[in-house]
Each structure stands twice: as C-alpha cells, then as structure tokens.
Amino acid sequence: DADVTQTPRNRITKTGKRIMLECSQTKGHDRMYWYRQDPGLGLRLIYYSFDVKDINKGEISDGYSVSRQAQAKFSLSLESAIPNQTALYFCATSDGSAGANVLTFGAGSRLTVL
Amino acid sequence: GQNIDQPTEMTATEGAIVQINCTYQTSGFNGLFWYQQHAGEAPTFLSYNVLDGLEEKGRFSSFLSRSKGYSYLLLKELQMKDSASYLCAVRDEGGGNRDDKIIFGKGTRLHILP
Numbered sequence: 216d217a218d219v220t221q222t223p224r225n226r227i228t229k230t231g232k233r234i235m236l237e238c239s240q241t242k243g244h245d246r247m248y249w250y251r252q253d254p255g256l257g258l259r260l261i262y263y264s265f266d267v268k269d270i271n272k273g274e275i276s277d278g279y280s281v282s283r284q285a286q287a288k289f290s291l292s293l294e295s296a297i298p299n300q301t302a303l304y305f306c307a308t309s310d311g312s313a314g315a316n317v318l319t320f321g322a323g324s325r326l327t328v329l
Numbered sequence: 330g331q332n333i334d335q336p337t338e339m340t341a342t343e344g345a346i347v348q349i350n351c352t353y354q355t356s357g358f359n360g361l362f363w364y365q366q367h368a369g370e371a372p373t374f375l376s377y378n379v380l381d382g383l384e385e386k387g388r389f390s391s392f393l394s395r396s397k398g399y400s401y402l403l404l405k406e407l408q409m410k411d412s413a414s415y416l417c418a419v420r421d422e423g424g425g426n427r428d429d430k431i432i433f434g435k436g437t438r439l440h441i442l443p
Binding site: 248250255259260263265271273274309315316317319320321322 | 337360379418420428431435436
C-alpha cells in the first residue's frame with residue numbers, strides 16, 4: 216500500500232458542485248500539505264497543516280477549504296467548483312522533527328470541472 | 330513573497346552532462362530542494378541543500394549559494410530515463426511563528442535525445 220493515498224484519483228464534476236478530495240498517510244508524519252499543479256504554472260501550495268486542527272493558508276487558498284481531524288487524514292474541499300479549478304491535486308506529508316522536512320507525495324487526484 | 334526562476338525546457342544528449350539552474354528570492358530562506366517528476370507521476374525527492382556548497386549523490390549533484398540566491402542541479406552520464414521535469418523548491422520560514430512553507434518553481438522539462 217502507498218504511504219500517502221489520495222482518493223479519488225480522477226473526478227469529473229460540474230460547475231457549482233461540492234467536491235472533497237481525501238488524503239490519508241501511514242508514515243506517521245505530523246505535517247500535511249495540499250498543492251495543485253497546472254501546466255506551465257508548476258506546483259502551488261493551497262493549504263498546509265502542522266498538526267491536528269492546525270490550518271495554514273498557502274499561496275492560493277481562495278475557493279478551497281481543508282480539514283485535519285486526525286493526524287493521518289487531511290481533506291481538501293471545493294465548496295462550489297468552477298472550471299478554473301480543473302487541475303491535478305497533490306497531497307504531501309513531511310516529518311517536521313526531521314531537519315530537511317522532505318515532502319512525500321501522493322499519486323495525485325485529477326479533477327475536471329465542466 | 331517568493332520568486333523562484335528556472336528554465337522552462339532543456340534538451341541534452343544521452344551520456345552527456347546537463348546543468349539546471351534555479352534562482353530564488355524569499356524572505357525566510359531555510360533550504361532548497363530538487364525534485365524529479367516523470368510525466369503523470371508524483372514528484373520524488375532528489376536533494377536538499379541548506380548550506381553553501383556542493384552535495385553529490387551518484388550521478389546527481391546539487392549546488393547552493395545562499396548569498397547569490399542560486400542553485401543548480403547537475404546530472405551526469407545522462408540516461409533516457411532522466412527525461413522528466415525537475416522542480417526547484419525553497420523552504421520559506423519568513424511568515425513568522427510556525428510558518429514553514431515549501432514553495433516550488435515552475436519546473437524545468439528535460440528532454441534526453443539518443
């Protein structure tokens with residue numbers, strides 16, 4: 216099983232629908248992140264969390280919300296999806312107590328908003 | 330804010346050497362990462378530099394100059410499997426207490442020719 220699991224892997228939805236992307240990890244890491252990736256724009260940080268109930272905004276948090284109810288789970292919600300939220304979304308984890316804070320990524324969730 | 334620049338695309342020949350440059354500006358620099366990302370896959374960690382100098386790891390080396398805001402990734406003895414995107418990322422602690430973000434550049438797509 217993967218260390219960082221994202222569900223769903225692919226999702227097609229319509230404008231205005233509520234969408235939740237889930238991320239779970241078995242690495243025991245305290246820190247979790249959500250990024251989106253768009254062609255030509257690279258990876259952009261949406262939200263990150265250092266611990267349960269800890270939430271921090273990243274570069275592009277507008278239109279998104281997150282929940283960290285357990286150390287192993289970090290979910291990303293789009294309350295009312297719009298077409299420019301079509302992207303590849305990555306969840307990542309890291310060990311905040313380790314010096315380098317290296318990210319381990321999930322396989323990605325491809326979201327298409329029509 | 331942060332600004333991370335790297336070339337959009339590069340081409341090199343199998344067996345040769347290629348250097349991918351990255352320049353950055355950030356308020357609370359605390360380390361620079363290089364990640365590799367094959368098409369359709371998640372990024373994977375290559376290297377981390379926090380002090381000035383060269384870190385060598387097999388065919389890959391990474392260099393950092395903090396005073397110049399500059400890093401490069403050097404790939405030797407190129408193989409076809411090295412065709413991928415290479416992502417420069419900066420660890421930024423400039424936002425104050427508990428702020429510790431990892432911000433990515435847009436990535437460099439490397440094409441290897443036989």
